[in-house]
Amino acid sequence: MEIGSLELENRTWVPAMVPWRATEDGFVTQDPNWIDADETKVRAFLNDAPDAIIDRVLNERELESLRFGYRERVTDLHLPHVRELPRVLPGIFADAAHRGREAGFDGVELHYAHAYTMAGFLSALNQAVYPYTGQSGYECMPTTLSDKLGPFGRSVPLVARIKHAVNAAGFSTPVVATGGITTFEQAEAILQRGDADIVGLARQALADPDWFVKVKLGRGDEIRRCTYTNYCEALDQAHRQVTCKLWDRKQLDEPGIAMAADGRRRLLPPKWRE
Numbered sequence: 583m584e585i586g587s588l589e590l591e592n593r594t595w596v597p598a599m600v601p602w603r604a605t606e607d608g609f610v611t612q613d614p615n616w617i618d619a620d621e622t623k624v625r626a627f628l629n630d631a632p633d634a635i636i637d638r639v640l641n642e643r644e645l646e647s648l649r650f651g652y653r654e655r656v657t658d659l660h661l662p663h664v665r666e667l668p669r670v671l672p673g674i675f676a677d678a679a680h681r682g683r684e685a686g687f688d689g690v691e692l693h694y695a696h697a698y699t700m701a702g703f704l705s706a707l708n709q710a711v712y713p714y715t716g717q718s719g720y721e722c723m724p725t726t727l728s729d730k731l732g733p734f735g736r737s738v739p740l741v742a743r744i745k746h747a748v749n750a751a752g753f754s755t756p757v758v759a760t761g762g763i764t765t766f767e768q769a770e771a772i773l774q775r776g777d778a779d780i781v782g783l784a785r786q787a788l789a790d791p792d793w794f795v796k797v798k799l800g801r802g803d804e805i806r807r808c809t810y811t812n813y814c815e816a817l818d819q820a821h822r823q824v825t826c827k828l829w830d831r832k833q834l835d836e837p838g839i840a841m842a843a844d845g846r847r848r849l850l851p852p853k854w855r856e
């Protein structure tokens with residue numbers, strides 16, 4: 583089918599989801615032990631040092647960097663390149679999109695969920711330079727634990743409003759609904775109502791990468807359903823290789839499986855046999 587300038591074979595996909603598998607400079611590797619030993623040793627030393635010593639030397643942000651790895655935030659306005667982001671980012675993104683087109687990609691996704699750059703622009707906590715324009719954080723990656731509505735499709739009404747505004751302005755840029763979408767019925771209803779052009783499933787696709795095939799074959803009862811407790815997200819926040827608690831300790835005696843750097847988790851789920 584055609585949506586805007588895109589030709590799609592189906593209308594579900596996996597949105598951005600960092601799995602901590604690449605090298606430091608962004609190259610793909612199969613090697614789960616890519617972090618170089620020297621840094622690991624230094625971190626191990628610092629991690630083992632008594633808190634009393636470390637707390638005296640490092641501030642709160644530095645402690646977070648030490649324990650979880652350094653991360654820039656859009657609130658780091660003391661950094662000139664961060665302060666300038668709202669002005670320079672559209673150009674950087676446009677250049678990247680051009681390079682993507684030249685490399686043969688059909689499109690790029692501008693992803694506004696959770697804790698990353700674009701979402702930073704939506705945060706109510708940001709300073710005046712980034713005005714608050716919508717919801718972020720919990721609403722983008724809710725868990726079943728914190729509220730009776732659960733994580734299911736909370737952002738769909740907002741996505742529908744965005745899609746209608748985009749279309750009313752005469753554009754056909756595809757708009758993707760993501761966030762707690764887990765069943766075929768949910769995804770189909772969103773598409774049927776015209777609330778979005780495409781449905782994204784991040785955690786559900788991690789819990790069961792065969793979701794798409796199983797749905798297509800009408801074997802939805804065999805899907806491993808995500809429980810939305812954010813075990814995977816906690817690994818991401820700790821800069822550890824992302825796996826799913828529903829399968830990462832299963833069939834560990836399978837020959838030749840790739841294991842996480844901690845040696846306790848498999849990196850890929852057991853194969854589904856049709």
Ligand SMILES: Cc1cc2nc3c(=O)[nH]c(=O)nc-3n(C[C@H](O)[C@H](O)[C@H](O)COP(=O)(O)O)c2cc1C
Binds near residue numbers: 598698761783
């Ligand atoms: C482990 C993990 C890593 C993620 N990494 C990214 C990321 O690198 N960039 C991003 O914009 N969103 C990231 N997300 C957010 C997802 O793309 C998605 O918006 C969010 O999980 C809500 O969708 P879901 O309910 O289908 O999981 C990540 C989510 C998870 C669970």
Ligand code: SF4
Binds near residue numbers: 788811815828
């Ligand atoms: S770890 Fe939990 S929240 Fe993450 S994909 Fe698996 S079941 Fe879902």
